[in-house]
Amino acid sequence: MTKRQKRMAAIAALLLGLGLAAALGFTAFRKNMMYFYTPSDLLANAAPLGAKLRLGGLVERGSLRHGEGLRVDFTLADCEHRVPVHYEGILPDLFREGQGIVATGSLQPGGVFVADEVLAKHDENYMPPQVAQSLKGKNGQHSCAPFKPVTPGGAAS
Amino acid sequence: MSSSFWNMGGYAVYVWGSYGLAAAVLAWNLLAPRLRRHDILKELSAEE
Amino acid sequence: MWTWFHRLASPPTFYRLADRLVPWLGLLAAGLLGYGIFGGLLLAPADYQQGDAFRIIYVHVPAAALSLSVYVLMAAAGAVAVIWRIKLAECVLVAAAPIGASFTALALVTGMLWGKPMWGAYWVWDARLTSELILLFLYAGVIGLNQAIEEPRAAARACGLLALIGVINVPIVHYSVEWWNSLHQGSTILKLGRPNMSADMARPLYAALLGTYCFFGVALLRRVQNELLLRERGTAWVKEQLRSAHV
Known part of the structure; x- marks a missing residue:
């Protein structure tokens, strides 16, 4: 050589x-490279009760309830499962029903996920309002595809 | 220009900040090699 | 083919070729960037969700795309410099680093300015943002290494090795949003198949993207010319350049 x-x-x-x-x-x-868990992971007991973690999913349509002050309750869903979330604080501008979000907090004994931070996770699709309106055929919900379970058994269970 | 253009739907700081920084990066990338060229030419001709 | 390649890589030939290319690339860059910025700010409609904040995409995406491409170019030049010891490759490697670093920093900061109003946070440690920050450190490493080693040719070869080691980070940045879940969304422009952006939004984006690459061409050629002058000092062609520059 x-x-x-x-x-x-x-x-x-x-x-x-x-x-x-x-x-x-x-x-x-x-x-460890995953930024968040999904409702499927939580329900598959991937995380211990009370442990701090991030939970990602779509805010389910019709689930948003505004409480006193800055309190909100809503349901977070991936493609398979849903988890009730309680949060008190300022919401990002993009927070709305059907929108993807990532909430930081912990699962409480009652099965409610109590969050102390909520970030919006938007998707990679951009369009003017008129186009979005015409596409709003089914229910205007964003795709649940970005919220893949972290644990292998997460989706199946 | 209408004020709504400058206001950017309330996101003026973020949008104009981004474009301003982009302009600064472009300007730096044009100016830095030019200044360096000036220095190099001066240095090399001093050697002759 | 090889003789042609070697002629192109000869410093005086490349220096003069760069002189002839720069005006055209500059013109192209000005036109494309002009249309891209104008179109992004005025022609493109506001996004249905993000409103006018989405216009940051016209500076963020070109900067981010360039930050990855320049690193690949730098690593390729590094391989050529280490294996074949071609002087021009050393110049390209050393010249590309500061440009790449500046656009990586721009991608990170415009991303932060986009993230705050839309996500609700300037910064999160997800896979995409973290790997892009590592990219900035890799660029800084190459720049620092080049400055730390006195002898330019030895410095360039060391930088070439570092650039090659770091190139593993490029696919990680690009695929981070697919391999792992992240707060950052997936790729808009590099996805084949269904369009992720309406045409009136996409046209200025493609123009800005192409314009940024042309601009990089100008900045790179100018810096490579500087490196060539320094490394070839004392030769006949540099003396000739000095004379013509001073008249």
Whole structure:
């Protein structure tokens, strides 16, 4: 092998090794790379009661109730399951029924998820209001696809 | 220009802030190599 | 093919080619960016959900796309510099880093300015935002390494290795929104099939995107020219350039 071919082989080996290490690392720590859990994960008992976690899903249509002051109650759903959420605080501008959100908080003994922060998670579709109006065929709900369960059994159970 | 254009639906700070920063990055990327070229030419001609 | 390639990689040939390319690329960049910004601010309708805040996309997405592409270019130049020891590749590698870093920073900051009003937070540690921040650190590492090593050719080769190691982060940034769940939404423009954006919104975005790449071409060529002058100091063609620059 010439020196040049040796360098070429060394770089190929370096990239291959790095790629392999990254793939293995990310497979092993897949859960840690997830930003949020879904209602399916919660109901599959993926998280202990009272543990702080983020919960992502769609605010179910017709579930939003405004309480006293800044208190709100709503239901958060992924494609399979739903969890009641209670929150007191300022909501982002994009918060509305049918919208994706990520709430930080913990699951309480009664099965209610009490949140202390709510962030909106919008999707990658952009359109003017008229187009959105004409597309609002079914129920105007956003896709639940981005809210995939983290745990393998999350969706099935 | 109408005031609603500048107001950006209440998001003026965020929208104009983003465009302003983009303009700054573009300007820096044009100016920095030009100034450096000036310095290099000066340095090299001093060597001659 | 190889002789043509070697001629192109010769410093004086490339220097003069850059001089001829820059005006055209600059014109293209000005036209496309002009239309993209004007269209993004005035022609495109407001989004049905995000209203006018969505207009940040016309600076955020081109900056983010460029931040990844420039890194790939830098790593490719790094491989050429390490394997074939071609001087031009060293110049491209060193010249691309500060431009890439500036657009990565722009992508991060415009993203924050977009995130605050829409998501409700400037910053979250999800996979997309975190990996893009790591991209900025990688650029900073290449810039710092280049400045730390005195001998320019040794510096460029060290930077080339670092750029190659870091290239593993590029697919991670790009696919982070698909491999893991994140607060950041999926890709709008690189998704084939159904359109994710109405045409009157997408046209200025594509123009801004292309214009940003042309602008990068101008900035890169100018910086590569500077590097070539420095590394080829004392040669006949640099002396000739010095004379013509001073008249």
